[in-house]
Amino acid sequence: MKEKSRHLQELESESIYILRETIAQFEKPVLLYSIGKDSSVLLHLAKKAFYPAPIPLPLLHIDTAWKFRDMILFRDDIVKRYGAQLFVHINEDGRKANVNPNTCDSAYYTQVMKTEGLRQALEHHKFDAAIGGARRDEEKSRAKERVFSHRTADHSWDPKNQRPEIWRLYNGHLAVSETMRIFPLSNWTELDVWQYIGAEEIPVVPLYFASERPVVVRGGTMIMVDDDRLQLSSAEVPELRRVRFRSLGCYPLTCAVESNAASISDIIEELKLTRLSERQGRVIDRDQISSMEKKKEEGYF
Amino acid sequence: MSEERSNIDVQARGAVSAKELQDSGSTSIPMLRFLTCGSVDAGKSTLIGRLLHDCQSISDDTLSLIERDSHTWDTTGEAIDFALLVDGLQAEREQGITIDVAYSYFSTPARKFIVADTPGHEQYTRNMVTGASNCDLAVILVDARKGTLVQTRRHTCVVQLLGIKHIVLAVNKMDAVGYAEDVFDNIDSEYRAFATRLGFGQIQSIPVSALRGDNLTTRSARMPWFKGPTLLNHLETVEILIAAKTNAMRLPIQWVCRPNSDFRGFSGTIVGGSISRGDPIVSLPSSSRSSIARIFVGDEERQSASAGDAVMVTLANEIDVGRGDLFCSPVDRAETADQFSANLVWMSSQALLKGRPYLLRCGTQSVIAQISDIKYKLNVNSLEHVAAREVTCNEIAVCNFTVAKPIAFDSYAESRETGGFILIDRATNETVGAGMIQFALRRSHNIHWQTINVSRDQRADLKGQKACCLWFTGLSGSGKSTIANLIEKRLHSLGRHTYILDGDNVRHGLNRDLGFTDADRVENVRRVAEVARLMVEAGLITIVSFISPFKAERQFARERFGSDDFLEIFVDTPIELCEIRDPKGLYKKARAGQIAHFTGISSPYEPPENAELHLKSGTDSTDVIVEQIMAALKVRGVLFTV
Numbered sequence: 001m002k003e004k005s006r007h008l009q010e011l012e013s014e015s016i017y018i019l020r021e022t023i024a025q026f027e028k029p030v031l032l033y034s035i036g037k038d039s040s041v042l043l044h045l046a047k048k049a050f051y052p053a054p055i056p057l058p059l060l061h062i063d064t065a066w067k068f069r070d071m072i073l074f075r076d077d078i079v080k081r082y083g084a085q086l087f088v089h090i091n092e093d094g095r096k097a098n099v100n101p102n103t104c105d106s107a108y109y110t111q112v113m114k115t116e117g118l119r120q121a122l123e124h125h126k127f128d129a130a131i132g133g134a135r136r137d138e139e140k141s142r143a144k145e146r147v148f149s150h151r152t153a154d155h156s157w158d159p160k161n162q163r164p165e166i167w168r169l170y171n172g173h174l175a176v177s178e179t180m181r182i183f184p185l186s187n188w189t190e191l192d193v194w195q196y197i198g199a200e201e202i203p204v205v206p207l208y209f210a211s212e213r214p215v216v217v218r219g220g221t222m223i224m225v226d227d228d229r230l231q232l233s234s235a236e237v238p239e240l241r242r243v244r245f246r247s248l249g250c251y252p253l254t255c256a257v258e259s260n261a262a263s264i265s266d267i268i269e270e271l272k273l274t275r276l277s278e279r280q281g282r283v284i285d286r287d288q289i290s291s292m293e294k295k296k297e298e299g300y301f
Numbered sequence: 302m303s304e305e306r307s308n309i310d311v312q313a314r315g316a317v318s319a320k321e322l323q324d325s326g327s328t329s330i331p332m333l334r335f336l337t338c339g340s341v342d343a344g345k346s347t348l349i350g351r352l353l354h355d356c357q358s359i360s361d362d363t364l365s366l367i368e369r370d371s372h373t374w375d376t377t378g379e380a381i382d383f384a385l386l387v388d389g390l391q392a393e394r395e396q397g398i399t400i401d402v403a404y405s406y407f408s409t410p411a412r413k414f415i416v417a418d419t420p421g422h423e424q425y426t427r428n429m430v431t432g433a434s435n436c437d438l439a440v441i442l443v444d445a446r447k448g449t450l451v452q453t454r455r456h457t458c459v460v461q462l463l464g465i466k467h468i469v470l471a472v473n474k475m476d477a478v479g480y481a482e483d484v485f486d487n488i489d490s491e492y493r494a495f496a497t498r499l500g501f502g503q504i505q506s507i508p509v510s511a512l513r514g515d516n517l518t519t520r521s522a523r524m525p526w527f528k529g530p531t532l533l534n535h536l537e538t539v540e541i542l543i544a545a546k547t548n549a550m551r552l553p554i555q556w557v558c559r560p561n562s563d564f565r566g567f568s569g570t571i572v573g574g575s576i577s578r579g580d581p582i583v584s585l586p587s588s589s590r591s592s593i594a595r596i597f598v599g600d601e602e603r604q605s606a607s608a609g610d611a612v613m614v615t616l617a618n619e620i621d622v623g624r625g626d627l628f629c630s631p632v633d634r635a636e637t638a639d640q641f642s643a644n645l646v647w648m649s650s651q652a653l654l655k656g657r658p659y660l661l662r663c664g665t666q667s668v669i670a671q672i673s674d675i676k677y678k679l680n681v682n683s684l685e686h687v688a689a690r691e692v693t694c695n696e697i698a699v700c701n702f703t704v705a706k707p708i709a710f711d712s713y714a715e716s717r718e719t720g721g722f723i724l725i726d727r728a729t730n731e732t733v734g735a736g737m738i739q740f741a742l743r744r745s746h747n748i749h750w751q752t753i754n755v756s757r758d759q760r761a762d763l764k765g766q767k768a769c770c771l772w773f774t775g776l777s778g779s780g781k782s783t784i785a786n787l788i789e790k791r792l793h794s795l796g797r798h799t800y801i802l803d804g805d806n807v808r809h810g811l812n813r814d815l816g817f818t819d820a821d822r823v824e825n826v827r828r829v830a831e832v833a834r835l836m837v838e839a840g841l842i843t844i845v846s847f848i849s850p851f852k853a854e855r856q857f858a859r860e861r862f863g864s865d866d867f868l869e870i871f872v873d874t875p876i877e878l879c880e881i882r883d884p885k886g887l888y889k890k891a892r893a894g895q896i897a898h899f900t901g902i903s904s905p906y907e908p909p910e911n912a913e914l915h916l917k918s919g920t921d922s923t924d925v926i927v928e929q930i931m932a933a934l935k936v937r938g939v940l941f942t943v
């Protein structure tokens with residue numbers, strides 16, 4: 001293991017403190033595990049926070065049936081490695097109604113499969129706190145998100161009426177059926193995440209590293225052809241390109257970027273030079289101004 | 302600014318190890334958290350946006366979105382409005398002001414920066430306090446054309462209150478005053494005169510133009526007369542005085558780890574000093590002693606750990622420790638007291654009420670607290686003292702606090718971590734106040750409980766009964782007093798020893814000094830709860846008949862008693878019916894506007910949610926109701942010989 005820089009040590013301590021506050025203040029917390037790099041870091045931090053006890057809370061993955069195959073393989077392997085308990089939830093109503101990212105509007109698809117899926121799972125298991133890997137640097141409306149972010153009984157977020165968060169005194173008090181979303185990585189940036197993954201040798205999904213992959217170009221973005229879930233028009237012929245993913249979501253909504261970064265240090269170098277943001281590869285954000293803020297008011301993570 | 306400079310350079314940072322820095326006694330910190338504050342339109346958001354842009358923390362796709370937004374919201378008329386980078390929420394963009402605290406991140410090879418952008422209006426003082434609470438430096442902006450304003454002074458006062466030691470005065474919009482040296486000099490000396498009075502030593506003034514980028518990241522050719530550093534240069538190099546008594550060991554316990562019967566670990570983040578294996582510790586407030594056996598940081602076992610480390614420790618011998626306890630070095634331990642004086646910033650639209658019980662969180666401790674005295678309010682523009690009976694949103698006051706059991710703390714001046722606290726409203730769960738402890742009150746050391754040998758149960762046994770409190774709550778005219786009377790008569794005829802505390806009667810004597818404002822109602826109920834408790838201690842079945850409109854005070858009353866000794870009895874009569882009954886003619890007067898603060902009409906009644914008894918006095922007859930209460934008393938064993 002490499003020596004961590006001091007600012008990474010400071011970020012690590014802060015996140016561990018937040019994870020411990022969560023365990024201490026809530027009755028039934030859960031860690032939302034989305035398989036991406038931020039989730040990998042969270043899981044690693046959870047192991048440290050409670051060591052030598054095993055991770056004392058379950059993981060929850062909101063599946064959409066549209067994750068890359070590599071992600072699911074990675075998930076099942078990692079959960080075993082950490083000895084954690086995993087719940088997987090799919091919005092069955094949505095699946096029966098064939099809500100999918102190919103033919104549905106991306107905003108509608110996200111609403112049904114992710115936002116509603118998450119609500120269902122939280123209600124079903126009666127979780128009172130859900131830990132997520134969101135960072136404030138990801139997007140403008142996230143910049144104002146609290147570390148302990150309150151959600152009303154119908155899971156909505158009221159950005160104008162947030163609890164003040166002073167010093168490190170996180171207020172986890174809830175009324176009946178309210179919930180809390182908790183973001184231990186609030187103060188991390190994308191670069192911090194990769195540097196930490198490098199220093200701590202944390203396993204991540206191989207799709208983050210550049211490799212030859214079959215892609216088609218749609219609306220100016222590259223979409224990887226993972227399998228026959230992606231419907232191709234007759235004009236679309238997959239071609240092999242050297243690509244990687246900066247952020248991993250549902251596959252037709254997450255675009256690949258051309259890259260030669262095949263290792264963590266390559267990725268760090270690439271990030272230092274890039275002029276494009278992490279979420280540029282996400283279709284859902286660009287729908288409209290403040291789209292993320294709208295989604296969050298409705299209960300998107 | 303060059304490309305290499307803008308991003309974290311791992312090698313550069315890795316070259317200086319944490320150990321070397323500690324050994325050299327340097328206060329160079331790897332991550333600087335600072336806030337920006339200033340009057341509306343001083344150019345804060347533009348300044349941060351520009352700083353982020355120049356340090357290349359803004360990606361091209363975000364920039365093109367911003368360019369598009371610049372047109373949508375039509376703010377500057379310029380190509381890019383940098384303020385849009387940080388004014389994230391839609392409501393804010395529409396109104397063109399920063400309401401909440403927004404955090405931004407950027408880094409240079411020297412440091413990583415976390416910027417809290419806070420709003421300027423007086424009605425957002427609470428947001429500024431929130432932003433400042435985790436910062437070590439404040440950038441205060443003034444508009445060169447306007448000079449220091451009342452708001453500038455307020456921001457400086459708040460920064461001082463929060464214990465921030467470093468100030469940068471950024472004199473912005475220098476382009477609009479022809480980059481004139483004398484304009485800058487005048488503002489600088491005026492501000493210095495004010496800030497030095499507040500005790501600031503470290504003030505760095507810098508003339509800048511956020512719009513054009515002068516003296517932000519590159520030295521301005523248009524102000525050759527200015528010999529000081531650029532803003533970024535100063536932020537990268539300023540040596541930070543940490544606002545903490547760093548050498549006294551403090552470890553607040555967050556969570557106890559018991560994976561199996563052999564391991565009992567206490568986890569928390571060290572907030573002061575350091576620990577090594579074998580060090581003696583004292584756990585407060587209990588004062589139990591032990592010593593450190595093992596130290597884990599993450600999954601590594603260590604010999605020692607220091608401030609900032611999230612640790613898990615085990616102790617040499619078993620003592621009773623839980624969340625909320627504070628491990629200290631036995632030679633330099635924190636105070637423990639149940640009364641103290643503190644600065645309080647109020648953050649709720651509901652005014653602070655003297656005597657109302659709030660939940661207080663200090664470190665990892667939680668305890669019920671009341672404000673026993675509002676000593677004075679601070680005028681945030683001048684720091685003058687103003688006499689006050691209540692404290693409203695965004696106001697700052699110095700208050701005396703009483704907590705239900707002793708807590709361990711340091712003064713805020715010595716440590717933010719062990720001297721800062723929040724208050725939580727128990728009905729809404731909102732965070733309603735932020736406090737900074739000044740000192741323990743002597744009284745708390747000198748008043749002790751006199752131990753009395755005859756117990757409550759012994760007194761009650763002699764009377765052949767079990768003492769308890771029947772607390773009737775409901776609107777005026779709901780039938781509380783009638784029912785209370787019938788119950789007392791019934792109990793009396795069964796040979797029980799009882800007493801009725803009636804709202805009206807008590808107001809003639811003990812509470813004659815109290816009116817009907819929210820603050821007085823709180824105190825009214827507090828006193829009666831205490832009297833009722835003494836009567837229960839005396840072995841009596843005590844009947845309280847009080848409107849007691851607020852949940853918080855009823856809960857306070859409940860907590861004066863053991864869980865079996867208190868019955869909350871909600872006399873639930875529709876207000877329409879109470880108004881028809883109007884036995885004392887009060888509703889008529891209230892409707893005519895002759896009585897202010899009348900419950901149900903001009904003052905709220907918060908109905909109980911978990912009362913032991915819920916009586917429908919509108920539909921059931923009093924006989925039925927009395928039987929219901931008697932049955933409840935039997936079930937609880939109050940009438941054990943019947």
Ligand SMILES: Nc1nc2c(ncn2[C@@H]2O[C@H](COP(=O)(O)OP(=O)(O)O)[C@@H](O)[C@H]2O)c(=O)[nH]1
Nearest residue numbers: 341342343344345346347384474477510511512
């Ligand atoms: N001339 C001039 N105008 C500026 C400068 N900085 C900001 N402004 C303008 O002042 C106005 C308020 O700026 P903004 O950053 O939104 O202020 P905030 O309310 O403090 O965040 C905007 O119209 C800016 O374009 C500057 O250095 N020079």
